[in-house]
Amino acid sequence: MDFSPIVVSSRAPLAPRNEAFSPRPDFQYYRTVATKTVPKPKLQLLHSEKLAKLPWLIHAFSTRHGGVSRPYGGNALNLGFTKQDTHAAVERNRALFLKKLGITNARTLITLRQIHSDLIHRVESPPEHSLSGDGLITNTSGLLLAILTADCLPIMVVDKKKRAIGVFHAGWRGTVKRIVEKGVGEMQRYFGSDARNMIAAIGPGVQTCCYQVGEEVRQKFEAQFAYAAELFREVKESDPVREKYPMLFLSARAPGHSELPVNLFLNLVEANRRQLIDAGVPAKNIDASSPCTACHTDLLFSHRAEKSITGRLMALAAKRRKNSAHGASRG
Ligand SMILES: [Zn+2]
Numbered sequence: 037m038d039f040s041p042i043v044v045s046s047r048a049p050l051a052p053r054n055e056a057f058s059p060r061p062d063f064q065y066y067r068t069v070a071t072k073t074v075p076k077p078k079l080q081l082l083h084s085e086k087l088a089k090l091p092w093l094i095h096a097f098s099t100r101h102g103g104v105s106r107p108y109g110g111n112a113l114n115l116g117f118t119k120q121d122t123h124a125a126v127e128r129n130r131a132l133f134l135k136k137l138g139i140t141n142a143r144t145l146i147t148l149r150q151i152h153s154d155l156i157h158r159v160e161s162p163p164e165h166s167l168s169g170d171g172l173i174t175n176t177s178g179l180l181l182a183i184l185t186a187d188c189l190p191i192m193v194v195d196k197k198k199r200a201i202g203v204f205h206a207g208w209r210g211t212v213k214r215i216v217e218k219g220v221g222e223m224q225r226y227f228g229s230d231a232r233n234m235i236a237a238i239g240p241g242v243q244t245c246c247y248q249v250g251e252e253v254r255q256k257f258e259a260q261f262a263y264a265a266e267l268f269r270e271v272k273e274s275d276p277v278r279e280k281y282p283m284l285f286l287s288a289r290a291p292g293h294s295e296l297p298v299n300l301f302l303n304l305v306e307a308n309r310r311q312l313i314d315a316g317v318p319a320k321n322i323d324a325s326s327p328c329t330a331c332h333t334d335l336l337f338s339h340r341a342e343k344s345i346t347g348r349l350m351a352l353a354a355k356r357r358k359n360s361a362h363g364a365s366r367g
Contacts, residue, residue: 077101084237103129116348154213189241190351200227220315231316244303246330
């Protein structure tokens with residue numbers, strides 16, 4: 037047996053790059069230098085440009101790289117307690133993730149038992165019992181608010197004047213229940229926030245390119261939103277025979293009366309962007325440019341693309357503690 041993994045001599049041709057994956061300059065693909073080990077991708081985080089401008093805020097969206105988990109290929113940074121992974125690996129990954137953000141203890145990390153609801157909790161200290169719900173808001177420094185996802189959208193909302201923060205979990209169910217719209221409302225109620233001072237970031241999730249849904253989902257949106265039609269895209273299933281021999285079918289049926297099945301795709305990012313705008317958040321303050329999880333399983337976890345065997349990404353936001361060299365922590 038040959039255990040040497042990838043040994044590429046300096047004269048060997050480049051391994052063909054899979055064009056389905058989007059290459060990133062800071063990403064380690066095979067190199068032409070001689071090596072006996074596959075380089076471990078470093079822990080890599082995504083940030084919103086708009087949120088990064090706030091010095092009092094710590095925020096990040098994790099990627100799959102730079103952890104110690106084994107079940108999802110390589111050294112995965114799985115941050116949720118999944119069936120396949122060990123508790124110890126997840127705890128270690130969480131510590132690595134926080135360390136990368138300059139946070140040295142995880143005692144104030146607050147996660148939820150996420151249930152696709154519109155339940156939002158205002159927190160002033162780490163809760164004694166685990167909370168069920170899909171939103172967390174606070175204006176207390178040092179609390180690390182976290183949402184776990186693998187296709188659903190993690191959404192951060194920040195009031196730059198009152199220095200209040202909110203994190204929300206929005207799949208299609210939570211979106212139909214208007215979780216993010218309600219989240220803005222709760223921040224106004226508790227913190228006296230003005231939506232015009234809010235900045236929002238919609239993190240990585242499954243996008244309209246990959247988010248196929250059933251007709252029943254469209255009906256639920258149509259019952260709730262006047263703009264529902266704009267959130268769905270219909271794609272006729274392609275038929276290779278018809279594409280190859282269009283003349284054969286020309287007279288068989290009038291155009292637009294194809295019997296080919298129609299696939300329906302939901303734009304969940306746009307749905308949540310519209311809710312933020314309806315709630316009063318200026319469009320220019322909304323960052324909605326995150327990559328699609330299902331398109332980028334080289335970088336992110338995707339429940340759909342990886343057929344449920346996948347890890348969890350974490351979206352984390354916190355108000356920096358004053359007088360602390362370690363950001364949100366006291367060391
Ligand atoms: Zn996609």
